[in-house]
Amino acid sequence: MLSGSWQNPLKNILSKSERLAIVGIGREEAGDDAVGVMIVRALMAALVPTEHILLVDAGIAPENCTGVLRPFQPDTILLIDAVAMNAEPGTVALLDWAQTSGFSASTHTLPLALVARYLASELSCDCRLLGVQVQNTHQDQPISQSVATSARLIVDHISTVLMANNAYFSERTLLKW
Numbered sequence: 001m002l003s004g005s006w007q008n009p010l011k012n013i014l015s016k017s018e019r020l021a022i023v024g025i026g027r028e029e030a031g032d033d034a035v036g037v038m039i040v041r042a043l044m045a046a047l048v049p050t051e052h053i054l055l056v057d058a059g060i061a062p063e064n065c066t067g068v069l070r071p072f073q074p075d076t077i078l079l080i081d082a083v084a085m086n087a088e089p090g091t092v093a094l095l096d097w098a099q100t101s102g103f104s105a106s107t108h109t110l111p112l113a114l115v116a117r118y119l120a121s122e123l124s125c126d127c128r129l130l131g132v133q134v135q136n137t138h139q140d141q142p143i144s145q146s147v148a149t150s151a152r153l154i155v156d157h158i159s160t161v162l163m164a165n166n167a168y169f170s171e172r173t174l175l176k177w
């Protein structure tokens with residue numbers, strides 16, 4: 001099940017951002033936990049380099065990407081990650097970082113709320129989380145079908161909004177997984 005309530009708010013955020021950083025978070029070899037990095041990698045494969053958008057594959061340590069974010073000076077940071085929010089697997093939610101304290105982020109070195117609070121404070125920017133409800137985060141497992149479907153929808157949505165507003169994307173085909 002995929003909640004559509006995230007699409008219009010995300011469109012508004014993407015459309016209004018002059019300097020947007022999209023940070024994918026997750027552990028690649030832990031099933032659905034890889035969704036954030038998979039989404040960012042798909043966007044990297046399709047995005048023409050620009051001074052207005054920064055895509056970061058943060059892996060399991062988003063706090064380590066501050067050195068890349070600081071000189072970029074984003075007005076908005078969108079963290080994309082797998083979350084456990086007691087919803088149907090694959091459900092997508094756009095959250096304010098202050099709302100993330102109740103969600104599980106067990107594969108990260110620091111809680112997302114702490115990382116987001118730090119980034120928002122240090123970089124004077126808006127920080128949001130696009131979370132995807134996990135089904136499976138077991139080691140050496142593939143991403144579940146429901147989360148993979150949601151990831152494709154997220155990539156399509158982000159790329160459509162950015163192409164319509166900024167023409168930052170190439171005509172390359174988006175990654176398939």
